[in-house]
Amino acid sequence: MNCEYQPKEQAIYQAVLALFEDGADINNITVAEITGRAGIGKGTAYEYFSGKEEMIAKAFLYNGEVFCRQLYEGVCREKTLADKVNYVLLAMEDQITKTNCVFRLMQMLSENSAVSNWIHKLLKEKRETGIVPAEDVIRAALTDELNERKMPPEEMLTYLMMSVYSKIFCYGMLINDDKYRQEERRKRVRELVNQSICREVTELFELS
Amino acid sequence: MNCEYQPKEQAIYQAVLALFEDGADINNITVAEITGRAGIGKGTAYEYFSGKEEMIAKAFLYNGEVFCRQLYEGVCREKTLADKVNYVLLAMEDQITKTNCVFRLMQMLSENSAVSNWIHKLLKEKRETGIVPAEDVIRAALTDELNERKMPPEEMLTYLMMSVYSKIFCYGMLINDDKYRQEERRKRVRELVNQSICREVTELFELS
Amino acid sequence: MNCEYQPKEQAIYQAVLALFEDGADINNITVAEITGRAGIGKGTAYEYFSGKEEMIAKAFLYNGEVFCRQLYEGVCREKTLADKVNYVLLAMEDQITKTNCVFRLMQMLSENSAVSNWIHKLLKEKRETGIVPAEDVIRAALTDELNERKMPPEEMLTYLMMSVYSKIFCYGMLINDDKYRQEERRKRVRELVNQSICREVTELFELS
Amino acid sequence: MNCEYQPKEQAIYQAVLALFEDGADINNITVAEITGRAGIGKGTAYEYFSGKEEMIAKAFLYNGEVFCRQLYEGVCREKTLADKVNYVLLAMEDQITKTNCVFRLMQMLSENSAVSNWIHKLLKEKRETGIVPAEDVIRAALTDELNERKMPPEEMLTYLMMSVYSKIFCYGMLINDDKYRQEERRKRVRELVNQSICREVTELFELS
DNA sequence: AATGAATGAGGATTCATTCAT
């Protein structure tokens, strides 16, 4: 599923992500910075990518994939919905406080830049290939509910996903807020968000 | 509160926003495009702003202010919490389908670019001056609840705001989805989001 | 007819031609060299031209026009066909020993490069505007013959022009040959070429 | 005289010529294109040539040699001067309409580029080795005249060659002209050029 | 001998900013 990344390709990804983590502005990263950080020649990058935008887009998607795979495994390991959600929230917290790349990727989905055009294009291709990690995670989180087969109508599911996504997003914003720097408060919020998500999910499936 | 915008200054704002509405990538807008659209000379822009970043940042904040004032007035006009929330959601929908500028502004708050640095700097200044339009709207929406004076703890209020914000944000994303192009479906979702917000608000204030 | 060249535009033309005269390889001239020689900023060149190729193409066409105008005036001044032809040959000799730009322009007409594409495009435009300096010269040289109205068929005229052109071209190549460095020999060849051209012309018009 | 071309070396030559025939701009051909077309590795080319320029220069000289040998044989086969000249013109026509390489080679002789420097260098070497194919052809065409031993002065011969060359060149330009696309007209011009050349040759030798 | 991955020098082009008018 993953080992098909060539070394230099992966070096580029890691360089882009490292630069981002160091606070670089994605829209002003230079190819020289990327290749310098990756420890390869500038020309080499162009053996693997058609341009700077592709490098950045793929780097963030790469990160997204790795993250989703981690989430997927974690979610599968946990038993209850609450534990699954908790695992996701904790992983998100980790991501956000450390790199924030996933957050930025989600943001780019609604931007209109060369990089985000690449992201959309690549996602479309992936979707056609059948690989959609983010949705896999959600499906894995809802196995129990989905197995009972009282399926709610499709647009309700879309709404649910958006809603859950927004709660996680909200959680992400909160832990970025100064008021929630302490683990104590974070925990309380995490529980609130968790309950809120679980309730929404169960209600939806009970109703239908 | 507002009329202190000079004509050329405002022309710049409108030009930036118009370019954005036309699908321009904010990070690649050029000063030439802005001033050309504003119908003024390139040098003139530098009489009012210290650089491109400031123009863009202020343009989006200007738009945010105008939008918030509109929201504020609408929210004050409505009677019940549900109607107030509904007004906000409808205004958001309008914004998003037409210009999306407010959405982009919110995004920029969590970016790390020259423009967003300006935004943070300007917001900080405004906060110090005591003008925080977005919070005014929320306060106006919650007049009844807040008047009852059973104030919940401060970090809960932060949580509430984030939660409400994320729901509105979620609603914004949803109506960008093709599946929700029809007014019929939109209405259903709007009601769902509305209920969800109202319930969260009332619960919080009842509990406390 | 001519004064419509802007100063910086003309500076570029002269810089390109000067570089060529200094022995630069047209296909490897850099924009930095051109603008450096022209004494203007690199960016300024792009205010007047869309790219390097356009600069070079227009520079050579500019030179061609200036040269043709000179030829035209000289040819009009002279009385007999032989004197007219002699004037052209002397002017060519001057051009070739000094700058060789006209020669290079003719060569580029049968190349297939970005510059020559520009030249063809520009020539086509000029032809549509009715300005064809080179043909004006030939027409001026043949006034007497053409006035007698015993017009030969059109493709014969084309042939004549090509033939005359090739003789002049041939003369141009000859005087590039070391053997013809001395004015003595040059004169002899010039007379030969002149006779050859005059004979061809008169024969064609007598025959028809 | 010739069979000493190694397979890979010849593959390079043919690749360069093929690219040129396909309309490539010689000054922008890349080594990758050449070796790709030749079906060999990029590094391999550098086992046989010191650089790109040498590849191109030698490719065109190779083509020139092949063409001259063909001309030489044809000219030797024909009996009269007119037939010899006609053979040359027909061969030229073939070359020009098909590949135009010979034309380009002649052009490069008066250019000032890295490739043409190589050509000059190589031609000088060949001349020292005594191999001058183009002049062999002319000598073969003029066997009868030269045998009569009424040799004109040397610079007259130079002039004659240039003149003949210019006529052939003129013919080449003509058949590139749209007006001369039809074989009918081409034939007429070919005859004209042929007569013109023969007359010039015989006159020169008679005079002397 | 043959290869092609890796390189980085080099060059075209863009565009924010200045400043003389």
Added chain:
DNA sequence: TATGAATGAATCCTCATTCAT
């Protein structure tokens, strides 16, 4: 005050050449 011509720093990308395999 308003301008926009002029600038050149900054950056992407290409491609000839090398060299380890």
